[in-house]
Amino acid sequence: MDIKIYGHKLSRAFRVLWMLEELGLNYVSYPTQPHTEELLKLSPKGKIPVAVVDSEVITDSTAILTYLAESNSSFTFPAGTFARAKQDSLTFMLLDELETCVWNAAKHSFILPSDKRVSSLKPTLKWEFSQSLEKIAVHMNLENFLMGEIMTIPDFILIHCLDWSKAAKFKEFPEAISNYHSRLVQRPAYQKVANS
Structure with a gap:
């Protein structure tokens, strides 16, 4: 399998690079910025990450994961099972309730044209993020992984959203979330990407 990943590690590409390291797959990383000429040839949206696998193009980090x-056959439950439905439900919840907050905070900080930014949104986004984390801390067993005994796609997404929120100076995490985060970021595959 020939795998190329376009996108720098300070983006959603981190999730993909981390999973590739966890899987022990060979890949080539091109730390490109969004909307470059090279990237637009692969994806008209110009967003990162983009994966090219044996000449097939896949866009969107969650689709790539x-x-x-x-x-x-790793980091996921089989399609068509109730476990997979629960995993997908958790994935979509994290994207809807957590990633949306950090993404909108970024857009209104430096991505949108300055005349389109609404800086007064950021406190509300930080509050929403915090509320969602509290629910996760209360309702999820974080002793192992979000789905129990095995690490799955939602773990990659949650850890990346937590990292993103720290970089954006969001509120500190609840203790259970903080412990979960501290444990997962010590994984060798995570550390390899973070320190590359």
């Missing part, structure tokens, strides 16, 4: 997990 899902492809990698399913094609390697």
Whole structure:
């Protein structure tokens, strides 16, 4: 399998690079910025990350994670099972309730044109993020992984959202979330990407 990943590690590409390291797959990383000429040839949206696997183009970090997990029978429950439905439900909740907050905070800080930014949104986004984390801390057993005994796609997404929120100076995490985060970021595959 020939895998190329376009996107720098200070973006959603981190999730993909981390999973590739966890899977022990060979890949080539191109730490490109969004909307470069090279990237626009692969994806008209110009967003990162983009994966090219054996000449097939996959866009969106969650789609790439899902492809990698399913094609390697790892970090996911089988399609068509109740466990998979619960995993997907958790994935979508994290994207809807956590990633949306950090992404909108970034857009209104430096991505949107300055005349389109609404800086007064940021306190509300930080509050929403905090409320969602509190629910996760109360309702999820974080002793191992979000889905129990095995690490799955939602773990990659949550850890990345937590990292993103720290970089954006969001509120400190609840203790259970903080312990979960501290444990997962010590994984050798995470450390390899973070320190590359």
